[in-house]
Amino acid sequence: MPVWKYARTIFGAAALALGLAACGGGGGGGNGSGSMPGGAAIDGAVALRAAIETAGNTVPGGGFDDTLHGVAPVVTAAHDAAGASVEVAETGTPRGGAARSGAFAMQPDHPRPIAGWTGTRFRRGATDEYIVVYSDVGPPEALPFAPENLNRLKEVSGLTGETVPASGLAIETGYWPVIRSTSLAAAPANGSVTHNAEGTGADAGLGFAGTFSGGAGEYRCSGTACTVTLDDRGAPTAMGGAWIFAPRSGATVSIPDYEHLYFGWWLNEAGEAWGFQSFAGASGFASGSGNVDAAMAGSATYTGAAAGVWATVDSSAGRIVGARGGEFTAEAVLRANFFGALDAGVVEGEIGSFRDGSGRSMAGWRVTLNSARLTAGSGSFAGEAGGTVGSGTSGTGSWQGRFHGSDGAETNARPSHATGRFDLHFPGAHIAGAFGAGKE
Numbered sequence: 001m002p003v004w005k006y007a008r009t010i011f012g013a014a015a016l017a018l019g020l021a022a023c024g025g026g027g028g029g030g031n032g033s034g035s036m037p038g039g040a041a042i043d044g045a046v047a048l049r050a051a052i053e054t055a056g057n058t059v060p061g062g063g064f065d066d067t068l069h070g071v072a073p074v075v076t077a078a079h080d081a082a083g084a085s086v087e088v089a090e091t092g093t094p095r096g097g098a099a100r101s102g103a104f105a106m107q108p109d110h111p112r113p114i115a116g117w118t119g120t121r122f123r124r125g126a127t128d129e130y131i132v133v134y135s136d137v138g139p140p141e142a143l144p145f146a147p148e149n150l151n152r153l154k155e156v157s158g159l160t161g162e163t164v165p166a167s168g169l170a171i172e173t174g175y176w177p178v179i180r181s182t183s184l185a186a187a188p189a190n191g192s193v194t195h196n197a198e199g200t201g202a203d204a205g206l207g208f209a210g211t212f213s214g215g216a217g218e219y220r221c222s223g224t225a226c227t228v229t230l231d232d233r234g235a236p237t238a239m240g241g242a243w244i245f246a247p248r249s250g251a252t253v254s255i256p257d258y259e260h261l262y263f264g265w266w267l268n269e270a271g272e273a274w275g276f277q278s279f280a281g282a283s284g285f286a287s288g289s290g291n292v293d294a295a296m297a298g299s300a301t302y303t304g305a306a307a308g309v310w311a312t313v314d315s316s317a318g319r320i321v322g323a324r325g326g327e328f329t330a331e332a333v334l335r336a337n338f339f340g341a342l343d344a345g346v347v348e349g350e351i352g353s354f355r356d357g358s359g360r361s362m363a364g365w366r367v368t369l370n371s372a373r374l375t376a377g378s379g380s381f382a383g384e385a386g387g388t389v390g391s392g393t394s395g396t397g398s399w400q401g402r403f404h405g406s407d408g409a410e411t412n413a414r415p416s417h418a419t420g421r422f423d424l425h426f427p428g429a430h431i432a433g434a435f436g437a438g439k440e
Helices: 004-015 039-057 173-178
Strands: 072-080 085-090 105-106 118-124 129-133 141-144 191-197 207-211 215-221 225-230 236-240 243-247 252-255 260-270 273-282 299-316 319-337 348-357 366-373 379-388 393-404 415-428 428-437
Touching: 004 105, 004 236, 039 260, 039 273, 039 299, 039 319, 039 428, 072 129, 072 273, 085 118, 085 129, 085 173, 105 428, 141 348, 173 236, 191 243, 207 243, 207 366, 215 252, 260 299, 260 415, 260 428, 273 428, 299 415, 319 428, 348 379, 366 393, 366 415, 393 428
Parallel strands: none
Antiparallel strands: 072 085, 105 118, 118 129, 129 260, 141 252, 191 225, 207 215, 215 243, 225 236, 260 273, 299 319, 299 428, 319 348, 348 366, 366 379, 379 393, 393 415, 415 428
16 A cells, blocks of 8 residues: 555544654553554555665765665656656666666656645556655746757757858757657558658658747758658658758747756555655756866855654554654755855755645644754755654654755855755654755
């Protein structure tokens, strides 16, 4: 049973108010949540608590690092006419095990959005293996059809000048992913249709209407023996000869949001093989663009969102009498003091405004991200964490993160974004999650 399914039942019993003073000692059931879940839910929360303890072994940068999984998630943006979303894949072979089979499929029950961050839930096949990803990826941006904007496309490179040549944009293999057309015949059952040139001379009359990354225009043959093979989505799988694209007057090009942050968590609850890991990262930013240097001065505040999983266990006379677990969302704040001043070269922050999977406030929950040292030439940082949960029970843990991007200032450019993960442990309770934030 997914952790969020039984968590919803628990949350529905009453408002969440954990009195953790009883956790790990006498007074079982003194947690203020009303009726207790059944044995399966108790077993699940106990196992989840143990799995969350492995969250402290997360590799900096967001890779999975437990013996059950040990593979890094690859989070990519997917753009279409309706907007943007994320897709998840994985690479490598789990440490100490065979490669997993089956892809992660997007699920219809998306998590609740957090402060502008969109959540997506994935599941692998029929197994109890889940990934929840939050991302700030946005919809494509429509800009004038010009080389300076085309250069922002991942598939396009090497264009120069201020305008598209009047003779048309020469089509290269790398451009195929952004080409679409509905003007040719519908694809047959084999999934493709080929438009062949007639004769062996110049095929000046051969052409078809289409779009280049959303910009309307016409594809024309500028040489001989021009061919194009489209799949059933109107995208080319092969193009022969010398093709050019002539955009219509006023055409715009759709620029996807390639620079985006993501964070989330993975959970495997198949039988006895429980495992949990948080992760965070960024896509599309230039390598090393988030590194700090000794010339950076002043301070910056980064605000964003966080999400993760929690679990508690209540015991009496050495016997477990109740347990619960579920998802949470929260808000993240980081404050960085860069170099050149007293107490500079550090970053700290907090995770607060916790809410349960139903959106109800989790009063008393707070994670303090204690001061972490910044090192010139690196964008990574790590430190200890503290905090409280429920009635004020204190916990200890760790956190780590990394800066990404630049705020674009001509001088003293500071990192524009940050991502990271954290874990916090109390007597009988555990929290683990990840966050993403942008510079104010």
